[in-house]
Amino acid sequence: MALSLSFSVFLYQISNGEISRNFRRPIFVSVQDLNSGELDKLTYGRLREAQDRMQFGLLLFNLVVLIAGGAGSYFLARRTLKPIEEAFAAQSRFTADASHELRTPLTAMQSEIEVALRNKNLSSKASRQLLESNLEEVRKLESLSEALLKLAQNGHQKPEFQPVALQDVVDEALTNLKTRAKAKKINIKADSSPLVVTGDKEMLTEALTIVLDNAIKYSPAKSEVRIQATEDNHSAKLNVRDRGDGIAPRDLPYIFDRFYRGDRSRSKKGSEGYGLGLSIAQHIMQVHGGKISVSSRNNLGSTFTLTIPKAST
Numbered sequence: 001m002a003l004s005l006s007f008s009v010f011l012y013q014i015s016n017g018e019i020s021r022n023f024r025r026p027i028f029v030s031v032q033d034l035n036s037g038e039l040d041k042l043t044y045g046r047l048r049e050a051q052d053r054m055q056f057g058l059l060l061f062n063l064v065v066l067i068a069g070g071a072g073s074y075f076l077a078r079r080t081l082k083p084i085e086e087a088f089a090a091q092s093r094f095t096a097d098a099s100h101e102l103r104t105p106l107t108a109m110q111s112e113i114e115v116a117l118r119n120k121n122l123s124s125k126a127s128r129q130l131l132e133s134n135l136e137e138v139r140k141l142e143s144l145s146e147a148l149l150k151l152a153q154n155g156h157q158k159p160e161f162q163p164v165a166l167q168d169v170v171d172e173a174l175t176n177l178k179t180r181a182k183a184k185k186i187n188i189k190a191d192s193s194p195l196v197v198t199g200d201k202e203m204l205t206e207a208l209t210i211v212l213d214n215a216i217k218y219s220p221a222k223s224e225v226r227i228q229a230t231e232d233n234h235s236a237k238l239n240v241r242d243r244g245d246g247i248a249p250r251d252l253p254y255i256f257d258r259f260y261r262g263d264r265s266r267s268k269k270g271s272e273g274y275g276l277g278l279s280i281a282q283h284i285m286q287v288h289g290g291k292i293s294v295s296s297r298n299n300l301g302s303t304f305t306l307t308i309p310k311a312s313t
């Protein structure tokens with residue numbers, strides 16, 4: 001607006017000077033006109049008229065600039081601010097969820113300790129139980145802070161891309177979860193695969209470990225989990241199929257959101273977690289230009305698929 005106004009003032013000065021100079025040039029008129037003073041009136045009348053018209057034109061022009069510029073700026077500012085607003089809202093939601101999750105075990109510990117302290121004759125057996133229960137809560141806090149840390153690192157950690165044999169990723173994930181699978185007597189079948197992808201081996205192993213860990217966690221004891229590697233023209237896929245309860249259709253759209261846990265998982269014993277695993281896995285796949293997807297039917301188990309772009313040869 002300031003630019004437009006100064007430009008208009010400048011334009012007005014120049015044009016005005018030009019018009020005045022033109023009007024000062026000699027005009028040949030009849031003696032009759034000269035005597036009657038009509039010439040002066042005619043000349044200055046036309047000069048004023050030209051000035052008025054120019055003033056009006058410039059005013060109109062500036063008004064249009066003001067309205068169009070204002071509307072344009074408002075529209076662009078809204079567009080620019082939208083992602084920032086969304087990121088800010090997501091950050092606030094995350095902080096609120098994280099503090100809620102951190103507070104839950106702390107509150108449990110606090111009330112247990114308070115109740116125990118009120119009992120003047122606390123037996124050593126009861127004290128032991130209290131300590132064991134507190135230790136469990138401390139372990140939960142530890143695993144939550146580890147997951148939060150991982151989530152924070154994921155945003156900044158620079159992946160080291162190199163050719164990675166999928167077989168190595170599968171083997172390492174299996175090693176990580178051997179004990180857990182054994183405890184539930186879950187049989188994990190993994191077909192061997194010669195596929196090679198471009199990626200960060202550690203991160204891909206982490207993503208597969210998360211999905212495999214869920215498959216173990218949400219499957220009944222003594223069931224089977226299957227890992228299969230397939231490929232199409234551009235990408236390799238790791239499919240992890242379990243024979244668990246499956247995911248309720250109403251939960252499906254949200255399971256990759258941070259802190260989201262299905263109702264069943266919250267209530268089921270032995271399926272502790274914070275709803276952070278799949279969002280970490282999703283981030284890893286996005287960093288690789290790939291994706292994580294799921295197909296699941298109630299009571300028929302779930303299949304999670306990690307899609308990774310293939311190494312270019």
Ligand code: ADP
Nearest residue numbers: 214215218255261262265273274275276277278
């Ligand atoms: P967590 O397992 O800690 O709850 P995740 O982010 O790993 O968090 O998973 C989010 C939710 O997705 C789980 O709470 C569960 O409801 C659902 N889910 C994930 N994997 C499976 C699976 N293999 N079978 C059934 N439900 C699953």
